[in-house]
Amino acid sequence: MPEPSLTGEPPSKKSVHHDFIDQVHINRDRSHIRTCDRLLQRIVAASQGYDWDVTGKAKALQQKGRVMSVTYTADFNLWIEKTAQLLRDRHWHEIDLxxxxxxxxxxxxxxxxxxxxxxxxxxxxxxxxxxxxxxxxxxxxxxxxxxxxxxxxxxxxxxxxxxxxxxxxxxxxxxxxxxxxxxxxxxxxxxxxxxxxxxxxxxxxxxxxxxxxxx
Incomplete structure (x- = not known):
């Protein structure tokens, strides 16, 4: 909001307009920062074997990879079938790499x-x-x-x-x-x-x- 004039006169329309534009720029910059922050979080999560759901919340897909690892030991044929399906579905982070x-x-x-x-x-x-x-x-x-x-x-x-x-x-x-x-x-x-x-x-x-x- 524009500061009151020292002379007691109301701010000019031009001043109000400039202040409004400045506020828009500030809000837009903040939005960009939040967007960049979320993007950075996704990149870091992906590098650690995580993915993000539609709400933006991280899902631990590494756990699914551990399940596949157990399957490999318990039932090799089943492991082959599941791995082939994961590859077809491009579920990279669930694969027992x-x-x-x-x-x-x-x-x-x-x-x-x-x-x-x-x-x-x-x-x-x-x-x-x-x-x-x-x-x-x-x-x-x-x-x-x-x-x-x-x-x-x-x-x-x-x-x-x-x-x-x-x-x-x-x-x-x-x-x-x-x-x-x-x-x-x-x-x-x-x-x-x-x-x-x-x-x-x-x-x-x-x-x-x-x-x-x-x-």
Whole structure:
């Protein structure tokens, strides 16, 4: 409100107008401050795993994340179903993020382990095919064919694994060599110390090694 004039005269219309405009500006600035304050509160809450409901009151969504964590331990299949639904619904703060990251990382490891396992299986049966020709069977041939198929399918699904068999060839061969010695009863020294097969032939659809001359 305008202050009374020292002369006792009423304030002019111009003065009253200016004071009114000043008050409007002050109220508007206060409104902006309140708006900015609420926005800051929302940002801080979101960074701490909270969300805000329509009334502007914080909701503790971290509790829901803890519930999902318990579900992970108690019922893994149910956890998968609920996590998939939360992702579809974009309920990010309700997701059990820690276990989800672990599962994604384990999925990549599982794919690589699968390729390695099939490569060991393939090399094992190639060694048996070569060093025990008298015991060759359709089941050995089926194992060789299936191992190649499984490796091929894994690479089709995840092209980034294309170089992985080459990286694992020698390590996989050493394990296959150990298993071949145990399963055949042939001395470990009989099998070559390094993989005798080029990877291209190992993975080739119709290739089989010739019988070992000393067999």
């Amino acid at each position: 820690e276990h989800l990251i672990e599962e994604i990382e384990d999925l990549g490891k599982s794919e690589r382990r699968g390729v390695t396992s099939q490569l060991i299986r393939l090399l094992l049966h190639l060694l048996k095919w070569q060093y025990q020709p008298q015991r060759r069977s359709d089941s050995w041939l089926d194992s060789i064919t299936d191992a190649r198929t499984q490796i091929s399918l894994a690479i089709e699904d995840s092209p980034s694994l294309k170089s992985y068999p080459a990286e694992q060839l020698e390590v996989s061969y050493q394990r296959a060599r150990q298993q071949a010695a145990k399963q055949t009863g042939i001395s470990l020294e009989v099998f070559p110390e390094a993989c005798p097969y080029p990877l291209e032939l190992v993975l080739a659809e119709d290739w089989l090694p010739e019988a070992n001359s000393s067999s």
